Amino acid sequence: MARPPKTPKINHGGNRTRMDGLDDHMLTQILFRLPNCKTVLACSPVNKRWCSLISDPTFSAQFTNHKKKITTLLKGSGSGSDHEDDEAHWNLIATMQSSQQWVPLITKFMFGFRELSLEFLPCKTCTTTVTFKDLVLCSNYWTYQEHGRLVYYITNPITKQWVALPPCPVYKHRWEQERIKRTALICQQPYIDSSQHYKFRVVEVRNTCIDSSQETLGLVVYCSEIGEWKEINLRVPKEEFRQLETTVVCNGIIYFKSGLSLVGLDPFDVNDTCDTTLEARVMPPLPDFGCLQESSGQLLIINSPKRCSKTFVCYSEDRRVIELEMEMWKLDLNQARLAWEMTFRGVCKGTWKGRQLQRNIALEGDLIEVHPYNDKLIYMFLPTKDWFVLCDTQTGYITPLKSVHRYSLSRIHRLEHQWWPTSVPALVQ
Template sequence: MAWPIPMDLDSTVDTHRVGNRLIQAYAGTLHSVRLKRPSSMLMNNNIDHLPESLLVEILCRLPCFKSVSQCKLVSKRWCTLLSDSRFIRHFLCVQRNRNQKPMGTTISMNGEEFLNRVSPSSRPLAQLFKRLVSIHGLKQEPIVVGTYNDLVLCCASMHFQRDYYICNPHTVQWVPLPPPPHVYKYVTVGFTCDLPYYNYREDDQQGAIVQLNVEYKYRVVRLIDPTGGYDDDDDDDDTISCEIKAQIFFSETGEWRQFVLSSPSAIAVGDLCMESSGVASNRMLYWLHGKGEFLIGLDPFMIEKSDNTSSAATAGRTDYKCFFSECGEWDSVPMNCLVTLDGCPRMCEYYSPTRTLSIWEVNEAKEEDQMAMIRGGAGNVCVKPYKSIYLGDEEMVVISRGIDHIRSVVFDPDNEGLLYLLINNTRELIKIDVIRCNIRTGEMSKVATSQTINCLHLYPFVLPWWPTPLRQLPQRGQPSPNLPT
């Protein structure tokens, strides 16, 4: 059952008015709380006289975190209570029991929302961008270069990236990162955490238990074009190498460190850095080569500090074997894009001669898996066919025969059976047609024509039941505290 919030709070609300309205709204629920004299407590008509256990039972039924954050303004007692980890766990248990999935969407590099679900406007990051520009004196709005659940990695520029910010748009908070040791024109960036802020585990005695991961860690990974990216017009100068230089930021130390990633086959590193973007899945980061010819995977939490690892001021190196697989190992056609659905990476490719969209899943490998094993420094992953969709039904509005490439694929986060194809039907690269496809029934329809959509890179973005608190970077070896939410 959904519990309506009985008031519209602001900073001027007093405890007694809010308390009275809360008691009236939730009086019917108090029978579930084991109190000796609940009726006499209600007759007091003053929420300040309620015991803490009853107050928690009432407040944890607020519909969302926004309502909770507004209630923190009521009084110091409420603020302390609603910030306590015990209340957060109780609140999350109530949310889970409602069997409602956290809201999700997809955002572009410009912070524009592809599916308008999180915000009434198409720019849920607008307030955050405005404050970043104002406080840090940026010349223009930052861009999105990575996401993990509700955390967003922003950068002040597209090229020569230097200034990064770990942000939570829901709380409009951010932590600026120190600059990387060297700046390059082209880099491809990945951002991931070792754990979500909260998750659930089942207990035989207590049922679902909420676990808060307040000490979560995150990594920012920059893969570098060794040429510096200055030879834009000469494709022959692209470096072909079995080694990829990487700069990795460690949240627990607040430092950038430099590594060398090795792969079993030589790759065009410049193409990777110019056209690819890191996709986070669990602890892993994946990159699809710009031309869709191979997949790279990396677990940045497997890279431990060692004597050979270089800090920002040192020129050492540490080799690490990353996952690598040529797409030809499981399909003869290069992939068009790499996306995620519920944290699972999926590769998509459109084969124009047969007008077929093929979708492949990337999972951690099990012993019985035989399909396209990808081996690397942290174990194996497996690529499996997920779905093949024929897009050539002449009775429907589908992709014309002149189209041989799909710009991107967006899975509906609230309906796994729906996906959206972004294609160019004109010579203008930013003019996009959007086709909605039901992969269960095969029904298709064009939902947008010649829309201006920046679909160079699209990122999943989640509105969880409780926002991830940002961790301040450590100062001189001190632990990383969390920012208040």
């Protein structure tokens, strides 16, 4: 007589799959699915193996690439994310002017998802000069006042890391000219790696007026590979390029705007062996005067028609409804034949309850920023009772965001939070 089969015993704990039984690939895939880098770093103390995987120089880049891939898939499918941190956030930074001295001394993080500060820097006072992704380039005002030389700091306000560059050998200029966007910071990929050893450039414009004798724009460039500043002359079209108005970094190139003229420079062409005079890349002429911006790797021109040197604004009878004419062009840098294309022309409207609005406002390029991933969202300062507003060219609505005193507001920048914070670069010893 055959014996009945034995009933298997159920082990409620001994045969379970344990985390330490997973191979490295499976474990890293689980870590990639955590909502943000802060959560991942909190897992480092679990054991030596976890700490080794997370500390690997390639982990941060793989974590970032995974987040980008997931975000792209979610946007393509139209579904949302379970974690709000699955998408990179960003801030608007305002450089405020001191009430005691007419110089920009204070940096405030106006909008965004984090409370950030620059108080950890060693200098007494500093001002935000430019930003690149989540890195901030600051300058020390007091060294400029005392020695006529700017000391720059590259810092990440999220991780509170910082590094001081050697003094920049620029000619002493009036501090009021600091409102002109004459400086640029650019890092060469893969800067998202946890390694600090990546190439970067800091470009300081030595003179905003073009040298008529040589038809060049004077630059001072800090080269990270040699740890020194190098003076460079950038040859530009003499007839079109009169005086520098602004600089914008886009897709690894620094663009310089003057009137309707636009030229570019690959800052990594500047090295210890290059000539002292370089030829600028001449871009298609701008379609109209306006503010040069960057969004999603494309160049934009934002303009508002003016009459009598003032932006033309219409109001309702109660003077609480504003209508702002807007025009915007885009230059797709991925096309073989570069040409400016108009993407918006129309009127945006906004309502302020209980507030009287002024007539004839003047838009300023230093006080306009575009959403880094959506070129239809424009943030700007309107001197209508000193309001910062969001202009949505897709819906045509102007939404008031925050009241800011115009007399203290100098300039705004954007700070793009990365899925993994960028390490400040290591300097050559």
